[in-house]
Amino acid sequence: MKFKLGDFVRFVDEKREGYVTRVIDAQTLGVTDEDGFEIPVAVSNLTSVHGHGVVAEEIDVPKPIQVNVPGVTKIENGIYVAAATDDKAGNVVHLHLLNQSPNTLLLSLTTERKGKYTNAYHGIIQPYSLALVYAASLADLELWPEFTFQVLVAGVADAKPIDPLVIRKKFRAKDFSTEQKELPNLKNKGWLVRLDDLVPVTIDAQKLKESFFKSADEKKMVEAPAKEVDLHIEKLRDDHHFLEASEILQIQLTHFQNALDAAIVHHFDKMIFIHGSGNGTLRDKIHKLISKNPHIKTYMDARKEKFGYGATEVVFK
Template sequence: MKFKLGDFVRFVDEKREGYVTKIIDTQTLGVTDEDGFEIPVAISNLTSVHGHGVVAEEQDAPKPVHVNVPSINKIENGIYVAVATDNKAGNVVHFHLLNQSSNVLLFNLTTEKKEKYASVFHGVIESYQSGLVYSASLADLDLWPEFTFQIIIAGKTDVKPVDPLVIRKKFRAKDFSSEQKELPQSKKGWLIHLDDLVPITIDAQKLKESFFKSPAEKKTVDAPAKEIDLHIEKLRDDHHFLEADEILQIQLNYFQNALDAAIVHHFEKMIFIHGSGNGTLRDKIHKLISKNPNIKTYMDARKEKFGYGATEVVFK
């Protein structure tokens, strides 16, 4: 009988249960019990506990465990890894990919340790669903492999496709030093926002080519207005038919295009009107601004007119 990481198993020769948290070799597994101890156990001495795990022989390609997440509205739209602690084995944590969007995600999780790779999960995560993708012992954090999350975002509406996400993450103690949060399924643990981990990549060839362009060539982009209104009704006539995360993406794309155009045309400053609302658009814009090397500073724009609903950007 074959087992995979995260399977809930029972010892054959004694009254003890736990989760598979390490594959030691072809004959031996590491099982973490309810006391948090990881015990090397021969595979022949283990049996699967019905209802807690799926034996690998019964599914060649792992499938996500879909769950309804009614409390998810408290979480900002995006893609997350929810690292939940286990009620029975305190040191065991379960990784759930959390799809808080209206898109379908094609997902693959690969681990790497000492140049040895393992594909531990691949499957489809439907919109506003989650999938169990990995389990491990928190006590062995220093021994965890590096994780590579590969995500293809399949949109359901007439929206420009986005590039696949490839995120590499080595978990550290600081990732679990904050207070645990309430997660879906009445679990507790930590939320890691994968969208915020996407590195900013620079195309070296395009950057090199830009040095040799004349000023006229560089300014083929139309100059934007110095005051940009990002309210969706100003950008799209069909906004009534769009989901919340689609609206946010359209607003961010418009913001980025206007910002890039302003940099090309050597603007000194410009204002983005994002509204107050729940603050999501404002926070996203501020994160993008803070990472842009062409921006000197930013601040709330003319509070007497906009309140906290607009941001002024000052360029270098």
């Protein structure tokens, strides 16, 4: 069976589902599950799940989705990437090309990673319509390819022809750092990234000037974390007796991620996370997150004579 990026699939030999977020090779795909972890899976061990969100059809060109024009009047005319989040797999985003203009677009999307080019999408996108062009995991943002959008614009009648557009885009963390918004004709929230520059941007000179003279107190700073971070819930919350197990785990993982990010910002060489032994759930989740972080060189059990198997030492690059 043929699969493509964004297909929702089910494992044949176990009760697990997820989205195809990476093509590893001809026989292996990367599937991101509901916990946001990408798992290498043999194509022979996958089956399509039809009728769930983006339908996994054996076609090369996703069909454009018609957008209700009155619902997008607040968006300036232009060409956008609408990156929609997914309720089932939190780290997965579905990238749609949004044609918010009266023109018809003939689009070709090519991706490039390490000198290898892939034709990810080609097709016609009608005015005020969108089409699914790519899907990937935000956790692997550093591994995303560079995108080249080639756009031939068929303008409205009696209008000067618009030159073909070649738009190259390497997505960065800042593209997904703003608050998520409602997206046109999509159930989930996400981000809008403007690709073209057809509409001039008006700059408020006074606000721009004021932004250069903000006081130090107004600027957000990331505090340096401790070299040893204790993730036991009693160290994090006084009301832990009233929390469900799932809530406790989420609080611990959030605290872990915040401390890890802060350590990277402050260029730590290493740090220790004390997670306890317990049933190993927190330890396993942390190790999965660590193994996917491009800023981490290696990790290991921290001083066993002090922590036993209840702590992990992280060494940064």
